[in-house]
Every structure is written in structure tokens, then in C-alpha cells.
Amino acid sequence: MKATGIVVEYNPFHNGHLYHARQSKIETGADVIIAVMSGQFLQRGEPAFADKWTRTEMALLNGIDIVIELPYVYATAQASDFAKGAIALLSAIGCESFCFGSEEGAIHPFLRTYELLNGQREQYEQKIHEAVQTGISYPKAMNRAYNALTGNSDGYADLTQPNNILGYHYIDEAKKMGSPMSPHTIQRIAANYHDPIDKGLTIASATGIRQAFFEEGSMKEIANYMPVPSLLSLQEFNRQYHAFGSWEQFYPMLRYSILKERPAQLKRFSEVTEGIENLIFEAAAKEHEFEGFIGRVKSKRFTRTRIQRMLTHIYTGFTWDQLRSFQTPSYLRLLGMSEKGKRYLNQQKKNMGLPLISRAANLTDPMGKLDIHASSMYLLGIGAKDLKKEFTSPPLYFG
Structure with missing residues (x-):
């Protein structure tokens, strides 16, 4: 079975994510789609809108075959470390390819950008350092350094766009690791990362969906932008906790x-x-x-x-x-699987580059203990009565 990997947060899972998942399978010719998903806290430094089990359920109900957790240390990191953790896990679980959504929509500009920056890495880092010293933010310093090297020429990826930035880092980390996975990308459609919802469309950004919910306090405001299973999962989460993460x-x-x-x-x-x-x-x-x-x-x-x-x-x-103290992921934490995903894991179990862990009790190393602690702190913040959900929640399975 041929697997492709995607890196996700599903905060929450919406129609754009469904498009990404389906197109990733088509683009790569994969039989199985594996999602590396952030846990309870996310890359932009936020508590997840709904907990990782709810978001895993959304993923499985919408066609994802396997969900593994991106450990806290990588899920909450800046772009290069976020990508390092995600690509290491996708490689370890045996993916032949990975596919990311991007504003660019074509892979060649990313490969050209990688060749440029890899060939002039020392000069690039020096230009970033010089720009930071002027008092601007690190992302702006990176963009200034990048423009200095490209001369604003066409044919390179636009690294002012958030998904393009992550896409570049996925490729960069895969190359550094010597991973055999082939990179692919699909065009992000309809809504950009920060856009508010457009009531004339059925695709909106996760940011826009969360903003609309918090402003109106009603599921009706976001129903058109999410698959029905996702909406039902959110309603159940709200029924249980009477709150969403923010x-x-x-x-x-x-x-x-x-x-x-x-x-x-x-x-x-x-x-x-x-x-x-x-x-x-x-x-x-x-x-x-x-x-x-x-x-x-x-x-x-x-x-x-x-x-x-x-x-x-x-x-x-x-x-x-x-x-x-952390250098690289030390395990594959299984959050959920479909029947096809289960068959894939049985096929791959002897070839995985990291141990596959399905029970929190087996997360005994410092990275695993950190994940358990972070999850407990999330549950505390959301008002959960049971802070031991890590130990009572086996991987979800939809056969």
C-alpha cells in the first residue's frame, strides 16, 4: 500500500481541509493518507479550538486513514522545527510522499528556492542576522534576506505567505534528512490563512471560522464551511465542555x-x-x-x-x-485509524523507523511525558473534570 503524508492542525477540520486531503491522494496516487496532527497546543502558540481526540475523529470521518500526533516540542515551535518533527514522523511511518497546501500551488518554485538557499545558506543566515539587528521581527528579517538573494526574480516561491513558508521548510527538512519522500503541493483555494469568512463561499480559513464562532457564539455561523461530521463532532465537544479552546x-x-x-x-x-x-x-x-x-x-x-x-x-x-534536550522525535503516537489505515500499519510494523505507541502509559521518555503534561494542562484550561483523559482514551478506530 502506497502512503502519502500531510501535516495538519484541523483547528477545526473544514471544507478546505477536505479538498486538501482528497487532492493529495489524487496528486500522489496514494492508497492511504496519513496525517501528522498537532496535539493540544498549536504552531501559532494557541490552545486548540477542540481537543486532539475530537479533531482526530473529524479527520477519520472525512477520509484520513491514520492520525499520528506531532509532539508538543515540535507542534509549538517556529516553522523549521515544526517541519523537522513532522517530516521525521512521516518518513518513519513509511510515507512515499508528502503533500502540502500552498499559496504557490506548484512544486517547482519551492525546489528552485531550496537550491538557492541551500547553496547560499551561510550568506542567507548572515543577512537574517543583520536584518534582525535593525529591530525588525524575525519573519520580516527572513523575507528581507530572501529578497536580497533572489533579487525579487520570478520563479521562486513567495515566502511572505504562511503556507509557502511551511512548504519550503518541509522540503528543506526532508532534504537535510535524506528522506526518499517526494514533495508535492496543491493550490490553496478560496480563502487565505487570515481571511474572515465570506458568506458567498463554502470554503473559509480555520482562523475565519473560529473568529466567526467566537463573535456570534453560534454553530449556524460556521455550518456552511464544514463537513457535517466535523460540525457534529464540534457540537459534541461543546456539549461536553461548554467551551472551546482559546x-x-x-x-x-x-x-x-x-x-x-x-x-x-x-x-x-x-x-x-x-x-x-x-x-x-x-x-x-x-x-x-x-x-x-x-x-x-x-x-x-x-x-x-x-x-x-x-x-x-x-x-x-x-x-x-x-x-x-530534544533533538528528534522518539516515537509515533497513534491517535486514530481507519480500517485501511489499520491494514497499512500491520503491513509496515516491521519497517517503521520509530516505535508505534498507542497507549499513553507507554510514553515513558521525557518527550512523551511532556506530551502527557501538556494535554493535562489543556484539559485544565478547557474546564475538564477528568485530567487523565490521556490514559483513558485509546486510539480511535473507524472500521
């Missing part, structure tokens, strides 16, 4: 996590740097709501995403020392 929901616990420390102690948490710990502490002391808090802290140098990743690590207690 920093507004988590802010009382986050605020406590910040204020119980002295400002100097906040520096030990991952990504907290350059004296921003003082500003974070002062903002938490003054602001009763998350938007007021984040408004005090973000700046041209410290983007909202960068700050939110810091906050995620403060909330979960993830330190610089822990971050530096």
Missing part, C-alpha cells in the same frame, strides 16, 4: 502562571528572551482580559505569534533546558 478561555490560568513567578524567573521558559519577561509580568498584573494583555506586549519586534508561543510555554512550564 486564550480568552485559558487567560485566568495563564495569568496565574505568570504572576506566581518573579519576572526574572520567567526567563527560564522557552522562547522568553530579550527582557520581555518584565513586560509580560507587568501586562498580566494590569490586564483582566487576554486581548488587553496581548495588546500591551506585542510590538514590531515581538509579533503576536512569537509572544503566544512564549505564553504557551509559560503556561505548560516548558523550559529552555527542556527544549535544548
Whole structure:
């Protein structure tokens, strides 16, 4: 059986994701589609809208064959480390290819970009360093360095676009690892990453869907943009917890996590740097709501995403020392599978590059224990009564 891999968050699973999954199978000629999915906290430094089991259910009900979890250390990282973890897992589980959605829509510009940056990596890194020293954010520094090397010529991937950036890093990491997986991409359609919903369309960004729900507080506002199974899964999650994941929901616990420390102690948490710990502490002391808090802290140098990743690590207690101790994923955590996915795993079990783990009790190394802890902190923030769901939730199976 031929497998292709996709890297996802499904926050939540919408019609655009369904299109991506179906087109990925067509593009690669795969029999099985495997999703590496972020767990309870996401790459932009946010709690997931719904927990990982609900999002796994959405995936399986909409044609995904296997869902494996991207460990916390990679799921909440900046783009290159996010890609490093995801590509390592897809390679370990035996995918012959991977397919990502992009604003570019064609693979050749990404391959040309890789050849350019790989051939001038030292010069590229130096230009980024120089740009950062001027006080601009890291993403803007990367773009300035990239434009200096390309001369704004045609034929290269546009690395100002969020999905293009991730796509480039997927290819870069696959090349670094010497992975035999072939890269593919499909055009992102109808809605860009940050776009609000357009009531004349049936495809919207996950950002737009979440925004519409939180503004209106009604499933009716988002029903047209999601497959029916996804909507039903969200309704069940809401029935169980009476809330969805957001920093507004988590802010009382986050605020406590910040204020119980002295400002100097906040520096030990991952990504907290350059004296921003003082500003974070002062903002938490003054602001009763998350938007007021984040408004005090973000700046041209410290983007909202960068700050939110810091906050995620403060909330979960993830330190610089822990971050530096992890080099590569150490397991494949199975969250769910279809009947076809089960057959694939049985076929591949002797050839996998990492151990396949289906029970939280077997996550005994530091990376696995971190995933369990982060999940408990998510459940605490969402108001769950049972914080041990990791141990009572076997992989989902839809035969």
C-alpha cells in the first residue's frame, strides 16, 4: 500500500481541509493518507479550538486513514522545527510522499528556492542576522534576506505567505534528512490563512471560522464551511465542555502562571528572551482580559505569534533546558485509524523507523511525558473534570 503524508492542525477540520486531503491522494496516487496532527497546543502558540481526540475523529470521518500526533516540542515551535518533527514522523511511518497546501500551488518554485538557499545558506543566515539587528521581527528579517538573494526574480516561491513558508521548510527538512519522500503541493483555494469568512463561499480559513464562532457564539455561523461530521463532532465537544479552546478561555490560568513567578524567573521558559519577561509580568498584573494583555506586549519586534508561543510555554512550564534536550522525535503516537489505515500499519510494523505507541502509559521518555503534561494542562484550561483523559482514551478506530 502506497502512503502519502500531510501535516495538519484541523483547528477545526473544514471544507478546505477536505479538498486538501482528497487532492493529495489524487496528486500522489496514494492508497492511504496519513496525517501528522498537532496535539493540544498549536504552531501559532494557541490552545486548540477542540481537543486532539475530537479533531482526530473529524479527520477519520472525512477520509484520513491514520492520525499520528506531532509532539508538543515540535507542534509549538517556529516553522523549521515544526517541519523537522513532522517530516521525521512521516518518513518513519513509511510515507512515499508528502503533500502540502500552498499559496504557490506548484512544486517547482519551492525546489528552485531550496537550491538557492541551500547553496547560499551561510550568506542567507548572515543577512537574517543583520536584518534582525535593525529591530525588525524575525519573519520580516527572513523575507528581507530572501529578497536580497533572489533579487525579487520570478520563479521562486513567495515566502511572505504562511503556507509557502511551511512548504519550503518541509522540503528543506526532508532534504537535510535524506528522506526518499517526494514533495508535492496543491493550490490553496478560496480563502487565505487570515481571511474572515465570506458568506458567498463554502470554503473559509480555520482562523475565519473560529473568529466567526467566537463573535456570534453560534454553530449556524460556521455550518456552511464544514463537513457535517466535523460540525457534529464540534457540537459534541461543546456539549461536553461548554467551551472551546482559546486564550480568552485559558487567560485566568495563564495569568496565574505568570504572576506566581518573579519576572526574572520567567526567563527560564522557552522562547522568553530579550527582557520581555518584565513586560509580560507587568501586562498580566494590569490586564483582566487576554486581548488587553496581548495588546500591551506585542510590538514590531515581538509579533503576536512569537509572544503566544512564549505564553504557551509559560503556561505548560516548558523550559529552555527542556527544549535544548530534544533533538528528534522518539516515537509515533497513534491517535486514530481507519480500517485501511489499520491494514497499512500491520503491513509496515516491521519497517517503521520509530516505535508505534498507542497507549499513553507507554510514553515513558521525557518527550512523551511532556506530551502527557501538556494535554493535562489543556484539559485544565478547557474546564475538564477528568485530567487523565490521556490514559483513558485509546486510539480511535473507524472500521
